[in-house]
Amino acid sequence: MVDGLKPRPLSGFLLLGILVPIALWFILRPFLDPVPSVPALYTSSGFSILAFVTTLYLVPALGPRFVQANLKGRDLLKTYSTPIPESQGLVCASVYLLSLILFIPFAFSNVFADRFSNQQKSVHGLAIDEFPHHQLSVYLSSIISLMMATLLGFLDDVFDIRWRHKLPVPIIASIPLLIVYFAERGNTNVVVPKPLRPLIGSLINLGYLYMSLLSTFSTNSVNILAGINGSEVLQAITITISVIVNDLLYLPWPIDWRIPLHLLGNQSEIGSEIRIGGVWSAGMAHGSRVLVERHLFSLYFMLPLLGVCTGFLYHNWYPARAFPGDTLCYLTGMAFAVVGIQAHFSKTLLLFFLPQILNFLLSCPQLSGMAPCPRHRLPRFDPETNLLHPSTVAFERPPSMRTSSTLHLLSLLGLTRRTKHPKSGQIFEATNQTILNLFLITLGPMTEKQLVKVLGATQVAGSVFAFLIRYGLAGLVYDGDGR
């Protein structure tokens, strides 16, 4: 088993010989004629591939330094106790932040515009000289928030901040975001679902409260759905890909896309307008430059995130050679909050968090202190069979009436399993209420590798469902363009 803990092999030829040239082509493409309609997107893709390769190499290379600096942990669901480098999300964060910073001149300077104006101006299509330079401060404030999340996540790893103390940490990290929003007098109004409108009016300024809660949720919800190899990164990657797919729907594509929404029985104006061709009007943006810009902004943050997370997953996959630490959860959570807030699609974003929302709701009895909550709620490992079983927590005192009835209800729904005292009928043990335990209760014991695959499949299913709701059913709840 210890044999499996050597760093995973990396194919130098595949990475340096194929991926790096592809990345360089993407970065250089905007400088070649004809200039593409969204040149900075090519650069961003190139940087993301480089970020992927860099993370792939740096994580195993820096592993021993992490162990040396006492940033290490034992894998709790294994037979061996070899120390595994912990907090290596820091490597991802550093690569990610650096690629975001190096990207600035491509997105916010005239580097492409100068070239562009030398040519004849394209008749249609978005070019970089139309990119809003004033958004630079928004971009920078997002980087500050991400950097703060990284710093705080790493501090959490080093100082081991207590659970309850670190809940509000993402709020601190979102301060730069909110303050620049305020300084720029941003539109923090949120569209209210139709049924509620008569109650609170068509628009309400939930604003800052909503935005800081969003970052708290997106950070902590991934953090509490952890415990098995690859779980945090897999969630992050699925959500990132979902956001990217959603962004791509709004981009000006040279070819005409048609999404068969009518199959879903949706005959609203969205379905019909999608057919209109041309670079500017294609996609879901319906010719709105603002929408295109927002989703480009989102892509610039999501593509490199996908790069570093995928690179990290290679080493974090079962059996893990590297642990992400809280740093990665803070980073990814804040990145999702940033794009949700700055690109104005926070409700769509929340739809991609369905498994996390379910896990959070399941965890409520334990998180609220109603039921006892151990430090780790990860499944129980049986070294004999190599299988994971639902983990349980013992009640030191007999549970209150309220707790008993809650557990009874959860148990009826098949969401938890409790053990009653044979004589008194009192509950003295119950499974930890997490989605991972729920999988084990429903599907029976399985290996860690199977469990993480089930989690990944659930996340993907959740995202597919989210897209169906967003583009199939949104017309029922919101106006056509409700985000």
Place this chain on the structure above:
Amino acid sequence: MVDGLKPRPLSGFLLLGILVPIALWFILRPFLDPVPSVPALYTSSGFSILAFVTTLYLVPALGPRFVQANLKGRDLLKTYSTPIPESQGLVCASVYLLSLILFIPFAFSNVFADRFSNQQKSVHGLAIDEFPHHQLSVYLSSIISLMMATLLGFLDDVFDIRWRHKLPVPIIASIPLLIVYFAERGNTNVVVPKPLRPLIGSLINLGYLYMSLLSTFSTNSVNILAGINGSEVLQAITITISVIVNDLLYLPWPIDWRIPLHLLGNQSEIGSEIRIGGVWSAGMAHGSRVLVERHLFSLYFMLPLLGVCTGFLYHNWYPARAFPGDTLCYLTGMAFAVVGIQAHFSKTLLLFFLPQILNFLLSCPQLSGMAPCPRHRLPRFDPETNLLHPSTVAFERPPSMRTSSTLHLLSLLGLTRRTKHPKSGQIFEATNQTILNLFLITLGPMTEKQLVKVLGATQVAGSVFAFLIRYGLAGLVYDGDGR
């Protein structure tokens, strides 16, 4: 002696009862009539006082957590070996960055301008509605650089990066600064001293190279002049105060300032124009709004830095209860680079680094590998007398001719002391070439507390000398307004 290691007492009344109300008054003052001519400066001063109080409280409060997280060190120049919390510059950095971020809406939003326009417009004087909002991205990129310096400094403390590897670290941290500079097409031209102009033309674009070297220098030069209690912070504070005094010369003051430059024999136009009164034209800015804005920008970074450094010095003063770690050196060094670059007075700034330049020049033989360089070059402590003596380094091999003659020259100048083998006449030992050892060679052995005072006095003398050169003699080397 261990008795002296309890945290230093804090007077709750003085801090909470007097300083906090004063700080709040400063923050609220711009909202009271009449609106002052530079309202954001009041807010910045208020935040700086709060930063001072917060640092004073947080450093001892968080000390045990640092020791627990293995961020601790033994004081090498003491008889006791009690672990002292290390890297507490992180506390300073966090407080500093947070106060910079919270300050954003005051400097860059319309919060004051709205109030101001409700009144009758003041006839003269700078008001916040004249503050350049476009500078927000410059301010934000500076925060990113500072945050990166903090992160890298802390990583250095945690991972203990090797000396030669960390030299270029400040260059990485200055990337955001340079990139936004580039994206905004900033003027990176540097005024060349008169005698060199025929050679390289009146202006030369040293630009990016110069700026990254500036951050490298300002960071590492403080870092290598370290080793005794309070030395790093004392240097940082003196330089900060010098920059602040220099900034204040350029502000619009309600009263007319006259600096008796004629006493120095300088009869240039600077000396005479200073008399012109009025809010806008007073000071060294000569009515230039750009100059006023730049020096305000500098003040907004320097005032809170003074706050956190002074608060930290209280606990870092001999005998130290807290160590700054590399984090503080990186933070302060980058802060100086930021204001020097963004407010365009890098040459004046370098003048405030005279003791550091001297120390760097002295260290060259050892840093370049010409002479052997031990890990710590701090003075030697004699526990019997409690005095510090010059520390020495032994030559494992006989020094080369070049080294011998260099050491001979330094020795003749009284800058080092070497020990020759009685028979062969070969040097087998020499004092470490630092300014601290130089003080001990020149002034004789003294206590650590005396030595740090000598260092502080030297730094102050250096700054006074710098002001004399800058405003007394600059006319000889540069044009009247050479910065």
